[in-house]
Amino acid sequence: MSGFADRSVLVTGGASGIGRAAAIRFAQEGARVCVADLNGEGAAAVAAEIGASAVWVQADISTAQGNAQMVAAALGAGGTLDVAFLNAGYLGPMGGFEATDEELFDRHLAINLKGAFLGLKAVHGVVADGGAVVVTSSTAGLLGLHESPAYSAAKHGVIGLVKASTPAFAAKGARINAICPGGVETPMMGSADQAIVTPDMLRRVPLRGMGSAQQVAEAALWLASPAAAFVNGQAHVVDGGLLSTFVPAP
Ligand code: NAD
16 A cells, blocks of 8 residues: 555544544555544544654534534645545444434434534545545445434435535545445444344354454555545445345354
8 A cells, every 4th residue: 555655634533443543554654644533632642652643633523613623633734635534423322213312313413424524524625636535434324223223324324425525526636435334343332232243243244253443444545545546436335244145144
């Protein structure tokens, strides 16, 4: 992999899980990385782990002001942004449709969908010609996740948003794609109700089991790299084959 030397890269949700793994990988490829997260302490720790080529910012993706802060912190000397990995997200308590109230629904939409929209608005004004944007959706953005209709609806929305925004980014010479991880071992999965990740679900993954943050980060890096120069406007599934076919549990 190459193509990130001296590039300015913004990673949201960079304090943890997939975002942390991606921030470290972009930096290993020579990028100047901005680690952005609501968890400022975590973002600072990841930036310190990376070293001098990283900066960090504490900001909330669900507000326009938060996104403006993130983009301002990430801008390179030329005042442009080469790559944005809009990856921060929220998964609340499980419980299905009947347990989902208006407040829980609004919170999922505010962070996962409106957050992606506001992130794209902030990035669009400064993205470099030849730049790339990757937005994290989920396999729950392609197949209904009955344990969390609000999360699933928001992540479906992210894919629609990415597809519909593709011409606007192309007009700036930039590409935009969504990435759809399946079950990935991160703190999000550890803190959410474990109803999603059951032994039965894991047996249904053709590659058997959960993915790693590193594996998803590698896919995000490829999507953002010049190697993917003609890959645009699509949702890319990284799930070990979960959605590919029906594998009966043994
Ligand atoms: P994680 O909990 O390890 O990381 C998520 C990060 O987002 C955290 O550092 C958190 O502080 C940050 N964040 C949350 N709300 C924020 C806000 N309002 N503003 C700024 N930062 C905020 O989880 P992860 O698994 O690495 O999740 C990364 C992305 O991948 C999310 O969008 C998630 O929905 C998606 N995803 C995860 C899985 C999985 O199995 N782990 C599967 C599919 C999709």
